[in-house]
Amino acid sequence: MIVGGAGPSGTATQFGYTALYTIAYPTYKRLIRLRGIVRTVRVTTANTPSDDAVSFDHRHIDLENRDEVYVIGDVHGCLDALEALLGTLELGANDLAVFVGDLVRKGPESKAVLDRVRRSPRLLSVRGNNERKLLEGEASLSALDAVDYQYLESLPTAISWDGGLVVHGGLDPSRPLSGHSDDDVLTMRSPAGDGYDGPFWFDRYEGPPRVFFGHTVLAEPIEREWTVGLDTGCVYGGQLTAYDVRRGEAVSVTGTGHVERSSEKIVGADRE
Structure with missing residues (x-):
């Protein structure tokens, strides 16, 4: 700042x-x-x-000259799933895809994922908590070089357009947008803490803006009037999901699964 x-x-x-x-x-x-x-x-x-x-690093973009617009969930170094999803979307010259962060870690090809996203003018990303861990020295990836770290440092905490906001974690429904820090929007699952005990912020948030988010692993995408959840556990053998902002539809491909995860840390569709 x-x-x-x-x-x-x-x-x-x-x-x-x-x-x-x-x-x-x-x-x-x-x-x-x-x-x-x-x-x-x-x-x-x-x-x-x-x-x-707002007190967090934020980039506002104009979608007026864009055709198709997508928001894509947590990739976590799963290049195979990313390539399959991008192949399905077939982005044109005026299309745009925005990632919810956590491009890296857990999966086997973090550097290749960063290269793929960084080199395309049609791909943008916000910073996730795993990018932050690398930048703050809480984690390391030996394959990354100085250019990779410069790119991670350049990622904003949020990307917005008129009526929409992309963050990694979420927002506290009890606070105004101006009351959130970078840490809040990076790690928010519940106002009670960054865990899976709930209540989840997206069950109580009533907008505006409409928030597109990852971080909380879901059995399937969440689509509501004011929230769209897109971390469908690609790296755990779930899916990598993109949300078509123009059409209001989700598009998913199945991930390979590189890490095991307890079902207690996956929010199911049948929860109350």
């Missing part, structure tokens, strides 16, 4: 797009030029007395 007084201005090029930036406390705007299109990304700190103030 930005701290202190007025900041610098200039240009920077990274991961395929050029950012012309001006920074001022407590708000800043970043102009992103991507393939000739200039977009403005507004990030507001918690100290800004505006209704849309």
Whole structure:
């Protein structure tokens, strides 16, 4: 986050797009030029007395010039499932897919997954708790290099568009958007804690915006008026799921299964 007084201005090029930036406390705007299109990304700190103030790293995108838009669940290094899903979606030049984070760890091909997502202008991702673990030294992957870590550092905690918000974990229904930190939206399962005892935040959240999320492993996707849950346990032998935002439909492929997981840590469709 930005701290202190007025900041610098200039240009920077990274991961395929050029950012012309001006920074001022407590708000800043970043102009992103991507393939000739200039977009403005507004990030507001918690100290800004505006209704849309947020204290987590956030990127707003414009979907006006996009055709198909998808949100994809936790990949966890499962390149085979990712390639199968992307092959099913057949993304066109004006299509976009946004991942809910946890691209890495648990599965066998984290680096290849990062390479696949990073190199495509049609693929974006938010940061998940497993990306954060790598960045903070709580976990390590020897296959990753400096470019991989730079990419992980570049991932925002949230990506939004008009009416929609993609985060890894979720939101506390009892708090306004401005009352959430990066840690909250990365790890939220229940306001009572990051576990599977419940109550789950998505059972009580009433929007807006509509929130697309992962992190909580589900037996099948959750689709409600204000929440769409997409971690369907690909790395545990479940499915990798994409949600078609335009059509309101889920598309899934079956994962190989590289890690065992207790059924007590998978939210079933038959729960009360």
